[in-house]
Amino acid sequence: MIKPVLVCPFNRKLMDKIKNTQFIITVTGFDDIHEVIKSVHRTNELLGIKIHTEKTLSSIDFDKNWEKFPLFIYAENFGEFLELFPKTEIIRNLNVHFFLSAHNEFNFTGLKILASLRIHCGLWFDKLPVSWDLMNDLMHYAIYSKPKHAHIEPFKWLAEHYAVNGYSNYDAVYFNDPIKFLHINSNEQVAFTADDLLNNKFIAEGAENIDSIQNLQEYKDLSHSRYESMLKMDDCSFCSAFRICLGKFGYLKDKKTTCQPFFADLHDACDYHLSGKKTKENILWQ
Amino acid sequence: MAVVIFKAIEKCNSNCIYCDVIKKHQDKVMDYELLKLIFIRMNEYLTDHPGEEITFTWHGGEVCLLGAEYFRVAYKLQEDYCPETKNRINHLVQSNLTLINQEIIDAFLSLGIKQIGSSFEPIHHIRGYGKNRDSELYNRKFIDGVKLLARNNMTWGVIYVVHRLSLKMPLEIFYYLTNLNASSHPNFNQIKMYGEDRHNLAISGEEFADFLGAIFPVWYHHRERYPNIQPFADIWRNTFENNMSMMCESSGQCTYRWVYVGPEGETSQCGRAGDYGILKYGNLKNFTFQEIMNSKLRKPLALRQKYLSENECKNCRFWGICHGGCPLDAFMIHNDFMKVSSKCDTTKRFIEKYFEPVTGFKVDFPYLN
Numbered sequence: 001m002i003k004p005v006l007v008c009p010f011n012r013k014l015m016d017k018i019k020n021t022q023f024i025i026t027v028t029g030f031d032d033i034h035e036v037i038k039s040v041h042r043t044n045e046l047l048g049i050k051i052h053t054e055k056t057l058s059s060i061d062f063d064k065n066w067e068k069f070p071l072f073i074y075a076e077n078f079g080e081f082l083e084l085f086p087k088t089e090i091i092r093n094l095n096v097h098f099f100l101s102a103h104n105e106f107n108f109t110g111l112k113i114l115a116s117l118r119i120h121c122g123l124w125f126d127k128l129p130v131s132w133d134l135m136n137d138l139m140h141y142a143i144y145s146k147p148k149h150a151h152i153e154p155f156k157w158l159a160e161h162y163a164v165n166g167y168s169n170y171d172a173v174y175f176n177d178p179i180k181f182l183h184i185n186s187n188e189q190v191a192f193t194a195d196d197l198l199n200n201k202f203i204a205e206g207a208e209n210i211d212s213i214q215n216l217q218e219y220k221d222l223s224h225s226r227y228e229s230m231l232k233m234d235d236c237s238f239c240s241a242f243r244i245c246l247g248k249f250g251y252l253k254d255k256k257t258t259c260q261p262f263f264a265d266l267h268d269a270c271d272y273h274l275s276g277k278k279t280k281e282n283i284l285w286q
Numbered sequence: 287m288a289v290v291i292f293k294a295i296e297k298c299n300s301n302c303i304y305c306d307v308i309k310k311h312q313d314k315v316m317d318y319e320l321l322k323l324i325f326i327r328m329n330e331y332l333t334d335h336p337g338e339e340i341t342f343t344w345h346g347g348e349v350c351l352l353g354a355e356y357f358r359v360a361y362k363l364q365e366d367y368c369p370e371t372k373n374r375i376n377h378l379v380q381s382n383l384t385l386i387n388q389e390i391i392d393a394f395l396s397l398g399i400k401q402i403g404s405s406f407e408p409i410h411h412i413r414g415y416g417k418n419r420d421s422e423l424y425n426r427k428f429i430d431g432v433k434l435l436a437r438n439n440m441t442w443g444v445i446y447v448v449h450r451l452s453l454k455m456p457l458e459i460f461y462y463l464t465n466l467n468a469s470s471h472p473n474f475n476q477i478k479m480y481g482e483d484r485h486n487l488a489i490s491g492e493e494f495a496d497f498l499g500a501i502f503p504v505w506y507h508h509r510e511r512y513p514n515i516q517p518f519a520d521i522w523r524n525t526f527e528n529n530m531s532m533m534c535e536s537s538g539q540c541t542y543r544w545v546y547v548g549p550e551g552e553t554s555q556c557g558r559a560g561d562y563g564i565l566k567y568g569n570l571k572n573f574t575f576q577e578i579m580n581s582k583l584r585k586p587l588a589l590r591q592k593y594l595s596e597n598e599c600k601n602c603r604f605w606g607i608c609h610g611g612c613p614l615d616a617f618m619i620h621n622d623f624m625k626v627s628s629k630c631d632t633t634k635r636f637i638e639k640y641f642e643p644v645t646g647f648k649v650d651f652p653y654l655n
Contacts, residue, residue: 164510165468165469166469167468221433221437224433226465227429228429230429230462230465230466231426237462237465238408240461243464243465271510274510275510
């Protein structure tokens, strides 16, 4: 069993206490980045820093000294292209992934611009997507478009990790797949997801108990949690794309004109991507 | 390979609307003495046939009602009475999974059972407990059983019985079942009614074909996603891969391969024959497996293949994947084995109306006898 990565806020005391662990550190300010890097205990491995910012993407002052560390920047808005354009050279030299809210219409254009500039990026779903048509359009660009462009998540992740006879949880893109990531707060309370942590749904308390979480039946049953969804016999359990969505938009009332057609198209795109991979393997002259 | 459909128990904890077991009100359980004899008989047969294997299918009723101890005893009997042949006995289980527990799973594993065949129904009050068929509780227990199997790295698959209510929602049922288990896909079977159809659930062969036809285009375009949906996968392989493996009822090869063993040692052709009470081959207390497998009473089934291919099915391009269908079904309808079953209508309609237009291929299966 692979040890899960810990997603935690920047807290020196906590990070000193936990050893031999891979971390994703969440911060809210860019000033914290250097502090985080300095503070990670030598037995631990920093996989990335996740930053939620209220700034627009274009207004961020990028620092070339961030270049060694994977940064995952979540912003509400793309901002102004003219403001971002002069910064593209420095951004390309950083190991940075931008995530823009699916709630803002211009972000969909912004993501295409970023991807075409070979900057890895993606959508994040803090609120309902502003438009399922825009989602579909972006997904088609991400998976089918021939001109070279950078990854757009979560589409690229799903296409790459798609299990044709299994289930795929694209929440891994957001460090929120509990099989791979656990979330801990400064009070050393541990939860399966970021939402669970916010809603006080803890599975363990105390940094010293982290290693034993994998022995909990609750943890072992995570990979079978979809069965509970099936028991609800709701629209999601009868949906053609459940295997790649896992009911993430189950709260929507009218799924037949919103998430279901979108995810059905995404499912087809995953098949297309998979068939492309197979073809590449088979054709020697390529 | 000989296939034994073994019903040590016919009692069931559920009250599924289409099931014959409940109507029979059978409470019989095979005793350990007789169970011992079964293993002795299997050992005799396998010793006499060194190249043979037996697929021993634990069927019911609900096999988990037997309890873990029963399977532990079976394991002990196999160890004691089949020391040289036990590796050629492959145990399979058919269970509704609602009573399975860790003790039973441990006993199954000792018998080498790593996968379980089951059934599931997303439409409420078809499968369930009690007079009103409490499907909510039933489904809860089923899912608990499935989770327990997963914890033990055991696999499972379902047969879905297509009935009149299913006809309204073929794709929904298809998606539900493939979502429920993405790695092992369902087998769609037409409902078999025993006696009076009090709930108006029976469907014709044509209606069953239309049910399959509603799903087939989706399966065809996404067959890598859903590789083993039956009967599609078999028809596909038989058409394009020349791989003639088929369900028993279509194979035309069931005559000398199958045997049903009931709780009192009584035998007949197969599980369906046991349910119908026809083609009885005698009791294992009085006959060996060899005698039962070669019973002269099986002869009409062997003759049927030749007879149909020269008469009713002569020059039929679907012969190779149909073989006249299940002889027992034909007998129950016509009181005559030398007739085709209702599957004939299903096969023809499905292939002509759905399979060929969707795939663009014209099928031809006349060659296999």
